[in-house]
Every structure is written in structure tokens, then in C-alpha cells.
Amino acid sequence: MNPLKPKTPLPSVATENWDDWKWHMRNRIRNEADLCAYLDPTDQEKEAIEATKGVFQWSVTPYYASLMDATDTACPIRRQVIPLPEEMQFDSIGLEDPLEEVAHSPVKNLIHNYPDRVAFCVTSQCAIYCRYCLRKRMVGEAEFMMRKNELREAIAYIAAHSEIKDVLLTGGDPLTLGDAHIEWLLSELSAIDHLEIIRIGSRMPVKLPQRITSDLCNILSRYHPVWLNTHFNHPNELTPEAGKAIDSLLRAGVPVGNQTVLLKGINDTTETMRELCQGLVKMRIRPYYLYQAQLIGGTAHLRTSIETGMQIMRELQGHLTGFAIPKYVLDTPYGKVPLTRDYVMGRNEEGVVIKTTRGDVWVEANEAPATGALPSV
Structure with missing residues (x-):
């Protein structure tokens, strides 16, 4: 599936600690000195780590750091989580809340954009902070943490709206919460008669697979139907530890899908995407979505042209079994x-013109490629 060998604890870390997800959370890399235990950061990385202090959150689990190639500054693991100076260069199209989630929040951290489903941001905490995160405005920030009374208010909203059939627990990362907290949430939501599906969006199987314990799986198995969508972006993340975590979830009856973000210099080639999708299917994970990277401020260096993604999708056809091909989408x-x-109409002077599923026209600011640009409209 991939050439990675099983990860072993660093020489100074006892196996019982390495296997303990709480140890990884307590010992996350948060500064340049911590990072030097894994690699020698470049001058650019040092500059960016310092510059982003107080602006964007930054931390990496020891497990995820162990996947980095210390000799390759373009390592796809490294580029997802270590800041670069470009992150502080805010282009004119970068936004804080490109999906207008705040406008669709009837109560704190509950996003009701679709008639029959809601996204419930149950925490603002993550084990690592991805540099392209959709919710950089809120992740890791104390003001977006949810107190018990605020969680109850959101649950009461769901209970009062019988049109809601599906709730996505997201954040932050819901699986940073303790087992008792997770079980309380699942129990409260499962008691709502009109709620049919509970989904969990978590990157823990990728960045800290030790979190998928037997105790957690036992909890999840008590509240079916529970689905989990995770977030592998590169074949190098498909490690034996990740495979074990996915197997545990599946054995607990939790179907697992994957949502990948298309990222420049990380996974924006057909070869990389094909290898990722093949590896996911071998792990029994369904490739679900390939997302166009959002217009978050400070992420221009990670965004591709929409034409790049469309070309990758064309080249995957006929080279992967049908269910191994994700759906390439733009969130608006x-x-x-x-x-x-069927939906992408072409380009105008502002960007890519798209007809939404609701019949509206949306123009996504997006830099055109040097060749192969969409026709003008």
C-alpha cells in the first residue's frame, strides 16, 4: 500500500507513553525548541513559527511529527502543519469566514445551512492545527469552547427542529474530548426521535490514531447509526497505526469515509491522488470528497486552480474502481x-463562475492556470 514502516517511539519515549493518546496531547510540539527534537527547522519555518504567534494556532502531535521527512523541506506532512512566511501574506481574496458560517448559526457553534442537517462544533480544540484549516478563525480559541449549558442550548435547538435528520459533530476535533463527554453528547442526541444519523468529523485516525481506543469504540457502537469521516491528504499518512485505528472503528460498526483537501505541492498530482485513493480503499475507507481549498486568509500558497482538480478527476477515471474515486466539490x-x-460554467474577470445546486450563480475567486484555463463566460 505504501512504503512506510511501522512507526516506533523515539528513543527517549517509553512505549506505554507512545501508545497513550493523552501523552501525545500533553506533549504536543508548540514551539521551535520542541520541533528540533524531530528535525532542524529552516530559517523560513523559524520565521513563520514566530510570526504566527498570537495570530494562528500551531501545534503538532509527536506521532504526526514522526511522519515528517527531516531531510525534505517539501515533505507533504511537514507542509500541512509547519507554518511558512507566506501564511502571513494576506491576499485580497482571503477571508476569515468564506462559508458565512456565522450568519448560519442560530446558536453558538451550530451551523444550519442545509434544511435537514446541521454542523455542531462541539469544541474548538484540535490535536494539530492544519495550516489550511477552514475554521482558523476559531480553532484553539477559548471563546469558541463550548460549556455544558451552551451544548445543551444547541441540542435543544436540534430537538425543536423536526426537519433536522442528520447532525455532524465537528469542531475543532470532537475526538479531542474525553470518552465521558463524547458519550454524553451521543446519548443526548440519540434521544431526539427525529434525528436519524450522527456523523463525526475527525482527523484523529490520521494525526493521532492512538485515540481510537477500545473504550471509545465501545461507546460509538452503542449509538448507531454513527458514521465517521476522516481526513487523509497524502499516502504517507496511511500508516500501520492508522490502519489499526480504522480497523477498530469498522469492527465497532462505524462506517468510515474520507474527505481530502486539494493542496498545492502536497497532493495536487494525479499520481499522488491515485495512490491515496487506492490506499484508502485497501484500508476499507471510502473516498468521499475531494475539496477545493477554501479562500482562507494566508493560504494562497496552498490553493490550486480549479482546473487542476478537474484535470486530476478526469485522469482518475478509468484508472480506479468507481467507488475509489471521490467527488470533487467546492463548498460555498x-x-x-x-x-x-454540469456546474462549472467557465471564467470571468473575477474567477470561476459556478451554478450551485440551488440554482444560484457563485463566482469563486481563483487564479487561472498558465495553460488549460476554462472558457470565458
Whole structure:
């Protein structure tokens, strides 16, 4: 599936600590000195780590850091989590809340954009902070943490709206919460008669697979139907530890899908995407979505042209079994839109013109490629 060998604890870390997800959370890399235990950061990385202090959150679990190539500054693991100076260069199209989630929040941290489903940001905490995160405005910030009374208010809103059939627990990362907290949430939501599906969005199987314990799986198995979507972006993340975590979830009856973000210099080639999708299916994970990276401020260096993604999707056809091919989508304030020629109309002077599933027209600011640009409209 991939050439990675099983990860072993660093010489100074006891196996019982390495296997303990709480140890990893307590010992996250948060500064340059911590990072030097894994690699020698470049001058650019040092500059960016310092510059982002107080602006964007930054931390990496020891497990995820152990996947980095210390000799390759373009390592796809490294580029997802270590800041670069470009992150502090805010282009004119970068936004804080590109999906207008705040406008769709009837109560704190509950996003009701689709008629029959809600996204419930139950925590603002993550084990690592990805540099391209959609919610950089809120992750790791104390003001977006949810107190018990605020969680109850959101649950009461769901209970009062019988049109809601599906709730996505997100954040932050819901699996940073303790087992008792997770079980309380699942129990409260499962008691709502009109709620049919509970989904969990978590990157823990990728960045800290030790979190998927037998105790957690036993809890999840008591509240079916529970689905989990995780977030592998590169084949190098498909480690034996990740495979073990996924196997545990599946054995607990939790179906697992994957949502990948298309990222420049990380996974924006057909070869990389094909290897990722093949590896996911071998792990029994369904490739679900390939997301166009959002217009978050400070992420221009990670965004590709929409044409790049469309070309990758064309080249995957016929080279992967059908269910191994994700759906390439753009998330907009009007909801998700498939990035196919049925919806992508072309380009104008502002960006890519897209017809949404609701019939609205959305123009996504997006730099055109040097060759192969969409036709003008």
C-alpha cells in the first residue's frame, strides 16, 4: 500500500507513553525548541513559527511529527502543519469566514445551512492545527469552547427542529474530548426521535490514531447509526497505526469515509491522488470528497486552480474502481457544488463562475492556470 514502516517511539519515549493518546496531547510540539527534537527547522519555518504567534494556532502531535521527512523541506506532512512566511501574506481574496458560517448559526457553534442537517462544533480544540484549516478563525480559541449549558442550548435547538435528520459533530476535533463527554453528547442526541444519523468529523485516525481506543469504540457502537469521516491528504499518512485505528472503528460498526483537501505541492498530482485513493480503499475507507481549498486568509500558497482538480478527476477515471474515486466539490455559502462541467460554467474577470445546486450563480475567486484555463463566460 505504501512504503512506510511501522512507526516506533523515539528513543527517549517509553512505549506505554507512545501508545497513550493523552501523552501525545500533553506533549504536543508548540514551539521551535520542541520541533528540533524531530528535525532542524529552516530559517523560513523559524520565521513563520514566530510570526504566527498570537495570530494562528500551531501545534503538532509527536506521532504526526514522526511522519515528517527531516531531510525534505517539501515533505507533504511537514507542509500541512509547519507554518511558512507566506501564511502571513494576506491576499485580497482571503477571508476569515468564506462559508458565512456565522450568519448560519442560530446558536453558538451550530451551523444550519442545509434544511435537514446541521454542523455542531462541539469544541474548538484540535490535536494539530492544519495550516489550511477552514475554521482558523476559531480553532484553539477559548471563546469558541463550548460549556455544558451552551451544548445543551444547541441540542435543544436540534430537538425543536423536526426537519433536522442528520447532525455532524465537528469542531475543532470532537475526538479531542474525553470518552465521558463524547458519550454524553451521543446519548443526548440519540434521544431526539427525529434525528436519524450522527456523523463525526475527525482527523484523529490520521494525526493521532492512538485515540481510537477500545473504550471509545465501545461507546460509538452503542449509538448507531454513527458514521465517521476522516481526513487523509497524502499516502504517507496511511500508516500501520492508522490502519489499526480504522480497523477498530469498522469492527465497532462505524462506517468510515474520507474527505481530502486539494493542496498545492502536497497532493495536487494525479499520481499522488491515485495512490491515496487506492490506499484508502485497501484500508476499507471510502473516498468521499475531494475539496477545493477554501479562500482562507494566508493560504494562497496552498490553493490550486480549479482546473487542476478537474484535470486530476478526469485522469482518475478509468484508472480506479468507481467507488475509489471521490467527488470533487467546492463548498460555498449556498452549500457544496460538484466541480464538474454540469456546474462549472467557465471564467470571468473575477474567477470561476459556478451554478450551485440551488440554482444560484457563485463566482469563486481563483487564479487561472498558465495553460488549460476554462472558457470565458
